[in-house]
Amino acid sequence: MSRLTIEVTPKQHQHIKSLAAFRGQTIKEYVLSRIFPDDEDHAYKEFKAFMHNRIAEAEKGELSERSLEDITKDVLSDSH
Structure with missing residues (x-):
């Protein structure tokens, strides 16, 4: 399995973390679900x-x- 690392500001990290928590997901689950939606109607x-x-x-x-x-x-x- 490969690892992906990106640099984000502390504010961006907190924002992503909050969005993931709001959906009951880990940051990894949240980011992957946003990049690879389950189907075309996901959004x-x-x-x-x-x-x-x-x-x-x-x-x-x-x-x-x-x-x-x-x-x-x-x-x-x-x-921004």
């Missing part, structure tokens, strides 16, 4: 599940006070 299924949860939260009144612009700025600044 759609993931998005659909995410939106289903967000809609359920909204119906319960669990809404964010942040604007779309603020959220977008945060996401874009995290990716």
